[in-house]
Amino acid sequence: MLLQWELVNSEVFSSSANIEMLVAAQDLMMLEMETYVRREESRLAAIKRSLERIRNETHLAPSSSSSLSASRHFSTASYVGHPVNALHIISRWGDVQEQASMGGDLWTVTRRELHTDLSVTLPDSRDFFGSIEALVRLQETYQLPTSELANGVVHGDSADHPMSGFEMYAMGKASLRAGSFGQAVQWLDLAIAAKDGSFSPEDAMADLADAYQLIADYSTAVNVLQLAHENAPGNEAIASKLEDFRRINNTMGSTKAKTAWRRPKLKSTKAYEALCRGEQLKLPDVDSEQQALKCRYKPGILPFVRYKEEMLNRKPHIVLFHDVMSDAEAKTMKMEAMHKLERAHVADNENKHGHSASAKRISQVSWLWDDHANKTIHQLSRRVADITGLQTGVVSGLHSAEPFQILNYGIGGQYEPHVDYFAGNHSHSSLPEHVRASGNRLATFMFYLNDVHAGGATVFPKLKVGIPPTKNGAAFWYNIGLNGDVDPLTEHAGCPVLLGQKWVANKWIHEHGQDQYRTCRAPYS
Numbered sequence: 399m400l401l402q403w404e405l406v407n408s409e410v411f412s413s414s415a416n417i418e419m420l421v422a423a424q425d426l427m428m429l430e431m432e433t434y435v436r437r438e439e440s441r442l443a444a445i446k447r448s449l450e451r452i453r454n455e456t457h458l459a460p461s462s463s464s465s466l467s468a469s470r471h472f473s474t475a476s477y478v479g480h481p482v483n484a485l486h487i488i489s490r491w492g493d494v495q496e497q498a499s500m501g502g503d504l505w506t507v508t509r510r511e512l513h514t515d516l517s518v519t520l521p522d523s524r525d526f527f528g529s530i531e532a533l534v535r536l537q538e539t540y541q542l543p544t545s546e547l548a549n550g551v552v553h554g555d556s557a558d559h560p561m562s563g564f565e566m567y568a569m570g571k572a573s574l575r576a577g578s579f580g581q582a583v584q585w586l587d588l589a590i591a592a593k594d595g596s597f598s599p600e601d602a603m604a605d606l607a608d609a610y611q612l613i614a615d616y617s618t619a620v621n622v623l624q625l626a627h628e629n630a631p632g633n634e635a636i637a638s639k640l641e642d643f644r645r646i647n648n649t650m651g652s653t654k655a656k657t658a659w660r661r662p663k664l665k666s667t668k669a670y671e672a673l674c675r676g677e678q679l680k681l682p683d684v685d686s687e688q689q690a691l692k693c694r695y696k697p698g699i700l701p702f703v704r705y706k707e708e709m710l711n712r713k714p715h716i717v718l719f720h721d722v723m724s725d726a727e728a729k730t731m732k733m734e735a736m737h738k739l740e741r742a743h744v745a746d747n748e749n750k751h752g753h754s755a756s757a758k759r760i761s762q763v764s765w766l767w768d769d770h771a772n773k774t775i776h777q778l779s780r781r782v783a784d785i786t787g788l789q790t791g792v793v794s795g796l797h798s799a800e801p802f803q804i805l806n807y808g809i810g811g812q813y814e815p816h817v818d819y820f821a822g823n824h825s826h827s828s829l830p831e832h833v834r835a836s837g838n839r840l841a842t843f844m845f846y847l848n849d850v851h852a853g854g855a856t857v858f859p860k861l862k863v864g865i866p867p868t869k870n871g872a873a874f875w876y877n878i879g880l881n882g883d884v885d886p887l888t889e890h891a892g893c894p895v896l897l898g899q900k901w902v903a904n905k906w907i908h909e910h911g912q913d914q915y916r917t918c919r920a921p922y923s
């Protein structure tokens with residue numbers, strides 16, 4: 399290094415004129431250095447401000463070190479179970495990464511350590527926008543008032559602090575995209591009023607004008623754009639949009655604004671959302687054939703063992719079992735699954751060999767095999783067999799059921815209406831290869847590993863049946879009728895989780911090996 403320096407500058411020392419010029423340039427150098435120091439100081443001041451803000455915002459949140467101790471774990475879990483807190487955590491990590499990346503090498507090392515030592519995957523902008531979309535879905539499904547949600551209040555539960563202007567702006571844009579125009583107006587209004595400097599107010603006003611236009615309030619759309627134009631007279635996009643909107647306003651005249659208007663939804667979507675809110679549910683004691691539904695102690699295969707069974711629907715047969723696992727067993731399942739979670743994919747019935755990550759299903763899954771070293775998993779699989787009277791183990795060298803699939807839903811996590819069986823009656827060649835040998839999914843047994851504070855019910859839209867997640871309980875139903883045909887009435891969904899977490903464990907029992915075991919007569923008479 400020194401050698402290079404000597405070579406490059408080797409002509410300097412040999413001339414006094416050059417040395418004189420160096421003296422003269424000294425002032426310029428000092429000036430440059432001072433500017434550099436000032437710039438660095440203001441950059442550091444910005445980082446310090448950002449740190450201070452994050453510290454203030456998080457003072458209510460359980461700290462990361464306390465979350466590692468078992469006694470505080472619960473409070474961390476309930477903290478992140480609030481969707482607005484979860485959004486804040488993701489937004490905050492975005493800020494932290496932006497600031498920290500200016501720190502250069504140090505951040506690269508920290509990032510690597512977080513990933514390899516603590517298995518932390520840092521969120522990126524996709525996570526932020528995904529969370530925003532989930533919140534828009536929650537707002538729509540559970541009809542949450544915009545002003546409450548903006549204040550971080552969900553069903554009376556407050557987040558650590560209200561939403562930021564930027565978050566409200568993102569909610570406005572996402573509501574526009576989702577076709578919820580009246581809601582978009584409310585969000586954009588709030589975001590613009592927040593004036594927190596995190597986005598360009600003119601851009602937000604242009605979006606607000608779009609939203610007004612879509613609810614047919616043409617004159618307000620023009621007024622908003624006029625204001626944006628006065629704020630930013632040089633913005634050509636806004637100027638020309640203003641021209642267009644004026645023209646539209648002139649031709650439309652004074653149409654009556656439809657303040658709460660949204661793009662129409664499918665009837666089936668509306669029915670699904672109503673069931674998620676607990677509306678339009680079938681009365682619990684009567685099914686479609688007006689026969690009383692019963693609760694009973696169901697005998698298992700093992701002698702003397704009885705299971706609490708609540709009948710929810712007669713045809714197809716849907717029941718909820720109560721207290722069929724212990725807290726310790728539920729915890730073991732979650733712990734075993736925790737380290738192997740991956741974004742859930744949906745088996746694609748159109749492209750039968752295809753799987754895709756989809757907004758239809760927002761959760762993470764992992765599979766737990768019976769032959770897993772952990773005894774609990776094996777015992778639980780045996781228990782499913784005992785309760786249902788069906789086979790869950792290996793019969794004639796073939797698995798008669800799938801391993802447990804553990805699901806953990808995130809912010810607004812849901813699984814839209816679907817059926818569990820694979821399309822294609824009888825003809826096994828239409829089944830995906832991995833289930834061809836063992837037949838279709840005859841029945842679904844689903845353990846609920848925890849209670850959910852709000853939302854997250856399992857609903858059957860065609861039957862108007864809803865099952866609230868019931869810790870240590872399990873839902874059970876047949877996907878295939880006694881005649882061997884798949885039953886489209888078993889269409890069901892996991893409603894968006896509003897407050898809290900949701901963990902379930904699915905055991906899909908296949909047709910293979912059940913011929914001797916499925917009861918032909920109704921279990922209730």
Ligand SMILES: O=C(O)CCC(=O)C(=O)O
Pocket residue numbers: 805813818854855856857890891892893902904
């Ligand atoms: O989470 C739920 O309630 C339903 C899950 C489900 O239907 C599935 O995983 O197939």
Ligand SMILES: [Fe+2]
Pocket residue numbers: 816817818890
């Ligand atoms: Fe399902």
